[in-house]
Amino acid sequence: MYLLHLLYLVKNFHLEESRYALASKLYVAVDCIIFGFDDGELKILVFNRQVAPLKGMWSLIGSFVLINESAEAAGKRVLKDFTGLDDIFMEELKTYSDVARDSGARCISIGQYALIRLTEKNTNLAAKYGAKWFEVSKVPDLVLDHNQMVADGLQRLRNVAQFYPIGLELLPKKFTIPQLQKLYEEIFQKKMDTRNFRKKLLSLNILIQLDEKDKSGSKKGAFLYEFDYAKYRKLKNKGFSFSLFKV
Amino acid sequence: MYLLHLLYLVKNFHLEESRYALASKLYVAVDCIIFGFDDGELKILVFNRQVAPLKGMWSLIGSFVLINESAEAAGKRVLKDFTGLDDIFMEELKTYSDVARDSGARCISIGQYALIRLTEKNTNLAAKYGAKWFEVSKVPDLVLDHNQMVADGLQRLRNVAQFYPIGLELLPKKFTIPQLQKLYEEIFQKKMDTRNFRKKLLSLNILIQLDEKDKSGSKKGAFLYEFDYAKYRKLKNKGFSFSLFKV
DNA sequence: ACAAAAGTGTTATTACTACACCCATGA
DNA sequence: TCATGGGTGTAGTAATAACACTTTTGT
Numbered sequence: 099m100y101l102l103h104l105l106y107l108v109k110n111f112h113l114e115e116s117r118y119a120l121a122s123k124l125y126v127a128v129d130c131i132i133f134g135f136d137d138g139e140l141k142i143l144v145f146n147r148q149v150a151p152l153k154g155m156w157s158l159i160g161s162f163v164l165i166n167e168s169a170e171a172a173g174k175r176v177l178k179d180f181t182g183l184d185d186i187f188m189e190e191l192k193t194y195s196d197v198a199r200d201s202g203a204r205c206i207s208i209g210q211y212a213l214i215r216l217t218e219k220n221t222n223l224a225a226k227y228g229a230k231w232f233e234v235s236k237v238p239d240l241v242l243d244h245n246q247m248v249a250d251g252l253q254r255l256r257n258v259a260q261f262y263p264i265g266l267e268l269l270p271k272k273f274t275i276p277q278l279q280k281l282y283e284e285i286f287q288k289k290m291d292t293r294n295f296r297k298k299l300l301s302l303n304i305l306i307q308l309d310e311k312d313k314s315g316s317k318k319g320a321f322l323y324e325f326d327y328a329k330y331r332k333l334k335n336k337g338f339s340f341s342l343f344k345v
Numbered sequence: 346m347y348l349l350h351l352l353y354l355v356k357n358f359h360l361e362e363s364r365y366a367l368a369s370k371l372y373v374a375v376d377c378i379i380f381g382f383d384d385g386e387l388k389i390l391v392f393n394r395q396v397a398p399l400k401g402m403w404s405l406i407g408s409f410v411l412i413n414e415s416a417e418a419a420g421k422r423v424l425k426d427f428t429g430l431d432d433i434f435m436e437e438l439k440t441y442s443d444v445a446r447d448s449g450a451r452c453i454s455i456g457q458y459a460l461i462r463l464t465e466k467n468t469n470l471a472a473k474y475g476a477k478w479f480e481v482s483k484v485p486d487l488v489l490d491h492n493q494m495v496a497d498g499l500q501r502l503r504n505v506a507q508f509y510p511i512g513l514e515l516l517p518k519k520f521t522i523p524q525l526q527k528l529y530e531e532i533f534q535k536k537m538d539t540r541n542f543r544k545k546l547l548s549l550n551i552l553i554q555l556d557e558k559d560k561s562g563s564k565k566g567a568f569l570y571e572f573d574y575a576k577y578r579k580l581k582n583k584g585f586s587f588s589l590f591k592v
Numbered sequence: 593a594c595a596a597a598a599g600t601g602t603t604a605t606t607a608c609t610a611c612a613c614c615c616a617t618g619a
Numbered sequence: 620t621c622a623t624g625g626g627t628g629t630a631g632t633a634a635t636a637a638c639a640c641t642t643t644t645g646t
Contacts, residue, residue: 121409123370126442126453162368165451169442192437193455195373195416204412206373208440276598293600294636316597318643523625540627541609563624564617 125205128172129160129244131191131251132181134216134231135268140284141216141231142248144240145180148228151202157241158248159229160207173210180227181214187267188212189258191251199243207243211251213267259285263304263340266325274312274320275299302340304330372452375419376407376491378438378498379428381463381478382515387531388463388478389495391487392427395475398449404488405495406476407454420457427474428461434514435459436505438498446490454490458498460514506532510551510587513572521559521567522546549587551577 132143145159159180163172169190177186191209199205216231232238237248259265265281266273279295299305304326311319330340379390392406406427410419416437424433438456446452463478479485484495506512512528513520526542546552551573558566577587 121372121374122412124373124410124412125368126371126373127368163371163442163453165369165371166444168444169440169453190439193416193440195410195455197413197415206410206416208442274598291637292598293638296599297601298635313644316643317645318596318598320598521625538610539625540611543626544628545608560617564619565615565623565625566617567625 122204125200125203126163126169127160127205127207128163128169128176129158129194129207129209129247130173130176130188131158131209131211131247132177133211133213133234133251133255133268135281135284136216136231138280138284139233140268140281141233142237142251143181143229144232144237146228146230147241152241155241156238156244158244159227163208169208169210173208173212177212177214180229183214186212186214187264191247191254194243194247196243207247209247209250211254213255213264215268215270217270256285261339261341263325263330272308272310272312272322272324274315274322276315276320277312304333304340369451372447372450373410373416374407374452374454375410375416375423376405376441376454376456376494377420377423377435378405378456378458378494379424380458380460380481380498380502380515382528382531383463383478385527385531386480387515387528388480389484389498390428390476391479391484393475393477394488399488402488403485403491405491406474410455416455416457420455420459424459424461427476430461433459433461434511438494438501441490441494443490454494456494456497458501460502460511462515462517464517503532508586508588510572510577519555519557519559519569519571521562521569523562523567524559551580551587 134141134143143159144156147153147155147157159176161172161176161179163169167175170188173188174184174186177188178184188210189212191211193206193208195206197204199207234248234252237245239245240248255264259282265278265285268281269277275296276292278299279290279292282295283289305323306326308322308324310322312322313319334340381388381390390406391403394400394402394404406423408419408423408426410416414422417435420435421431421433424435425431435457436459438458440453440455442453444451446454481495481499484492486492487495502511506529512525512532515528516524522543523539525546526537526539529542530537552570553573555569555571557569559569560566581587
């Protein structure tokens with residue numbers, strides 16, 4: 099195995115143009131900050147390493163970026179492997195490249211944050227891989243600089259959610275207005291007025307009210323809504339900005 | 346030279362822990378999207394390659410990330426080398442990691458955007474390195490995915506400038522209100538009303554009016570102001586947001 | 593019948609937009 | 620004296636924030 103790898107390095111080295119000759123190559127990884135919203139709480143998926151090295155420590159899930167894939171593809175691959183889900187909202191957060199961040203080897207990591215719709219199915223899936231959902235304020239000590247990644251991811255989520263409707267990526271496709279309000283209250287750690295929230299939200303005209311009600315939250319039941327992506331995209335192109343409250 | 350590099354690879358390979366054995370290393374570069382504001386125009390510093398490969402082509406300036414420096418340090422190093430300036434505003438934009446983005450070798454690049462205060466001194470410096478300032482709408486064809494980087498950088502500048510006073514990084518430390526307004530009009534491609542702009546700006550209470558006037562723009566002269574960073578930081582910690590107009 | 597969450601209107605305050613003229617000065 | 624850009628105020632409109640009660644329904 100070692101020999102094969104070495105041969106690969108040698109072969110590759112000869113193929114490269116001279117302008118690369120002086121540069122060093124680095125390990126490049128992706129790490130995923132996966133957010134979920136469940137039980138009225140914003141949570142992050144953390145992973146308990148079941149193999150050495152760092153066995154037993156909590157960590158974000160990640161992977162090296164392979165030679166034949168982009169960082170985005172690597173992120174999607176990781177998400178698929180550990181949640182079973184395709185088609186997840188994922189965006190680059192930032193890179194982590196401190197020289198000493200990984201004591202094992204010089205390795206930079208591209209942090210990506212992802213928002214997933216929590217259902218029983220994928221919470222179970224997470225458990226299968228030794229993963230666990232932690233409330234954002236109760237994330238344990240993680241390996242390397244992963245706690246920093248979580249902090250940065252949370253801040254980014256807040257910044258982006260203020261102006262883009264990405265919060266909806268955390269809710270089921272059909273959701274109620276009280277659910278959405280709770281989500282925003284949780285993201286921004288701030289109570290909001292029900293009447294003002296509804297009024298502002300509905301005035302944006304990007305929700306479709308359905309005929310169904312969700313009765314899981316109350317006896318009366320709350321109307322379900324869907325997000326009108328097509329309409330939102332049209333408005334966005336005209337310079338419209340989704341914003342549920344003053345910054 | 347080749348032999349030395351090869352020996353380095355071999356040596357390094359043995360030092361690495363087994364968990365890295367299967368991963369490939371990649372070239373990691375930084376590329377800088379350098380913005381400047383001069384002559385009432387928002388400009389980008391572009392570099393004409395004077396050596397092979399890609400001799401004669403326009404390109405952003407960049408460098409490989411060396412084994413003993415962070416990406417941020419690499420960016421600062423590049424800025425220092427090509428502008429002679431320390432202490433420049435620089436922030437990570439995003440990574441570019443398409444497999445085929447660089448035909449020479451598998452290489453990812455971390456785009457960083459920087460804002461510099463243009464003065465005669467550093468415009469000259471740029472010229473020395475075969476660099477040239479282009480108005481953002483007139484940037485020529487660049488190598489690789491650098492035009493994409495410019496487009497992304499510009500969009501990011503707009504997004505960030507809407508809510509943070511980074512525009513001030515493009516002006517001299519002492520600046521006039523008409524200068525600032527022109528800058529914003531240029532960034533957002535939008536004429537603004539002088540009275541409303543002033544009123545809003547001054548109501549934020551983060552500018553210090555000086556006793557000097559700048560007479561370069563008119564016979565009457567315009568009062569110079571300084572940004573009150575300390576005050577801004579205090580306000581920001583309290584949740585204040587710098588925003589000069591509705592989104 | 594009552595507990596628990598859903599849903600609804602009005603008013604005061606604040607922020608925004610639109611708009612036109614005088615001022616100071618150097619040439 | 621005149622051309623040039625700097626500087627100022629007001630009024631109409633729109634957005635926001637503060638506030639409490641009724642409705643529905645399962646138990």
